[in-house]
Amino acid sequence: MSVNNRDPLVVGGVIGDVLERFTRSIDLRVTYGQREVTNGLDIRPSQILNKPRVEIGGEDLRNFYTLVMVDPDVPSPSNPHLREYLHWLVTDIPATTGTTFGNEIVSYESPRPTSGIHRIVLVLFRQLGRQTVYEPGWRQQFNTREFAALYNLGLPVAAVYFNCQRDNGCGGRRN
Amino acid sequence: MLSSAKHQRKHRVSAPNKNKILNKVPSISSSSSPSHSQVQKRSLITMEEVWKDINLASIHHLNHHSQHPQHNHEPRFRSHNHQNQNPNSIFQDFLNRPLNLEPTIPTSLSGDATTVTALFGSSPLAPPATVLSLNSSACFEFLDNQDPLVTSNSNLHSHNHLTNVRSSDTPFEALVTSTCFGKKRGQESNEGSGNRHHKRMIKNRESAARSRARKQEYELELKVAHLKAENARLKRQQDQLKMAAANQQPKKNTLQRSSSALF
Numbered sequence: 001m002s003v004n005n006r007d008p009l010v011v012g013g014v015i016g017d018v019l020e021r022f023t024r025s026i027d028l029r030v031t032y033g034q035r036e037v038t039n040g041l042d043i044r045p046s047q048i049l050n051k052p053r054v055e056i057g058g059e060d061l062r063n064f065y066t067l068v069m070v071d072p073d074v075p076s077p078s079n080p081h082l083r084e085y086l087h088w089l090v091t092d093i094p095a096t097t098g099t100t101f102g103n104e105i106v107s108y109e110s111p112r113p114t115s116g117i118h119r120i121v122l123v124l125f126r127q128l129g130r131q132t133v134y135e136p137g138w139r140q141q142f143n144t145r146e147f148a149a150l151y152n153l154g155l156p157v158a159a160v161y162f163n164c165q166r167d168n169g170c171g172g173r174r175n
Numbered sequence: 176m177l178s179s180a181k182h183q184r185k186h187r188v189s190a191p192n193k194n195k196i197l198n199k200v201p202s203i204s205s206s207s208s209p210s211h212s213q214v215q216k217r218s219l220i221t222m223e224e225v226w227k228d229i230n231l232a233s234i235h236h237l238n239h240h241s242q243h244p245q246h247n248h249e250p251r252f253r254s255h256n257h258q259n260q261n262p263n264s265i266f267q268d269f270l271n272r273p274l275n276l277e278p279t280i281p282t283s284l285s286g287d288a289t290t291v292t293a294l295f296g297s298s299p300l301a302p303p304a305t306v307l308s309l310n311s312s313a314c315f316e317f318l319d320n321q322d323p324l325v326t327s328n329s330n331l332h333s334h335n336h337l338t339n340v341r342s343s344d345t346p347f348e349a350l351v352t353s354t355c356f357g358k359k360r361g362q363e364s365n366e367g368s369g370n371r372h373h374k375r376m377i378k379n380r381e382s383a384a385r386s387r388a389r390k391q392e393y394e395l396e397l398k399v400a401h402l403k404a405e406n407a408r409l410k411r412q413q414d415q416l417k418m419a420a421a422n423q424q425p426k427k428n429t430l431q432r433s434s435s436a437l438f
Contacts, residue, residue, distance in 0.1 A: 008392050013385075038399075040392030077385060078378045116382075117389070163389060 008039030014161050017072050018084065018121050018144050026065070026095070027057030028124050028158035037122070041162040048120075048164070051088065051099070051108035056124060056158070058095025064127040065093045066153060067102070068144055069120065071164075076115035086142040087111055087120070091133045105135045111164050115171050121161040125153035 009015045015022075030037040031053045037043070056065055069088035073080050087109050093102035111120050125148055133151055136142060148154065 006395060008395055011388050011391050011395065013388060038396050040389060040396055078382055117385070 009159060009161065012040055012119060012161060014072075014119060014121050014159065017119075018070065019123060019156055019159060020145070022155040022157070022159075024158050026124060026126070026157040027055075028122070028160055029055045030122055030160055031055075037160055037162050039160055039162070043120075043162050043164055044167050045110060045112050045164060046167050049110045054090075054093075054099040054122070056093060056095065056098065061094045061096060063095045064091070064130055065095065065102075065157070066091045066125045066127055066133070066151075067093060067099055068123045068125070068147065069108075070123070070142055070144055071111055071113070071118050071120050073113070073116060073118040074140065077117060077119075082140045084140075084142045084144060086136065086139040089133070089135065091127065092130055103133075105133050106139070109139065113164055113166055115166075117163050117165040119161050120164050121159060123156045124158040126157050128152055 007015070009019070010021075032043065032048050035041070035043065035047070037052070054067060056067075058065070067088070067090045068086070070084040070086055072084045074082040074085040086106055088104075089106035090099045090102040090104050093099055111118065121144075123144060131151060136147075148156075
């Protein structure tokens with residue numbers, strides 16, 4: 001599968017703001033309740049209070065994968081000076097399984113955007129082997145690229161993102 | 176700008192006097208300037224005298240004696256005509272002025288700074304407190320009639336802070352614009368409002384671009400879903416046709432073609 005300019009990840013700016021261009025090679029299926037997350041889907045915080053079900057593809061159970069969930073639009077898309085906010089980090093996910101079989105390094109924190117429409121990105125990386133990943137000191141100002149470089153994860157093998165805005169109203173005008 | 180040079184000189188000369196005056200302000204008691212003692216009716220007047228003295232257009236301070244009773248009761252947003260030649264552009268000039276302050280100015284501003292602090296200290300709801308002549312091009316007046324004591328105290332406390340603020344244009348501008356001196360924002364600083372508009376426009380455009388991207392995403396996803404559905408349908412149809420074809424085995428192995436027409 002080739003990535004072209006009409007790829008939702010490119011159109012949505014995820015390629016660029018968060019990730020480098022990559023080629024999908026592993027299936028990634030994220031489901032909140034009954035809703036499967038497709039790129040650009042609008043989901044409200046009330047629907048994502050609990051961690052989603054994540055199922056990944058691949059074939060060899062000996063391959064392990066890392067899932068990163070970040071919000072690059074914190075605190076607001078027009079002023080994302082806290083980019084990125086780490087919502088969830090799961091490592092050592094065996095191929096063909098899901099996050100429940102992995103190692104939850106950073107627990108799931110449900111997104112609660114206060115201002116604007118945020119993109120929430122889930123990225124899947126392939127690990128070289130089982131490895132120890134240290135949790136970052138804080139969730140904000142996380143850098144997925146740097147994280148991948150630090151742990152030799154290489155380019156992503158899959159990614160999906162959705163849009164999330166607050167449940168009620170716009171939150172008022174901001175300066 | 177010659178007059179401004181004059182003003183500056185006067186300013187420096189009067190600096191020590193100003194400090195004395197300010198020290199006496201909390202006590203409400205007296206004004207160090209003998210010329211003002213005549214007009215002293217209450218602490219407010221003393222305060223006003225202080226600020227008037229600071230006024231760089233201090234040529235007029237002798238005239239202010241007679242005008243004090245009036246000034247106490249009138250809003251003076253635009254009444255500094257008598258003090259300055261360009262009332263409407265005072266603030267703008269001040270803000271537009273490059274930060275090439277002379278070294279003596281901060282000293283002379285120690286009194287002025289307190290006045291300006293009064294401006295910042297007051298909420299936007301309160302009447303603008305002080306019009307201060309920090310430089311020849313700018314002119315401030317003390318307007319707060321309600322609680323000069325409090326204002327003056329806050330001035331004294333925060334004047335140090337203000338002199339620090341003075342070192343950079345942007346925070347000062349920000350403070351000024353945020354306090355809202357009763358004038359429309361457009362009048363405060365041409366540059367500032369232009370920048371604000373520009374920034375707002377840029378942010379708006381980015382937001383619009385994001386919205387368009389989201390819309391395009393939505394369309395793409397719809398298309399993907401549609402195509403997937405059609406693909407599934409076509410596959411099913413193909414399977415059905417295959418089944419039908421398999422059920423009807425042709426008697427001849429070879430395919431028969433109709434004769435090709437010339438047209």
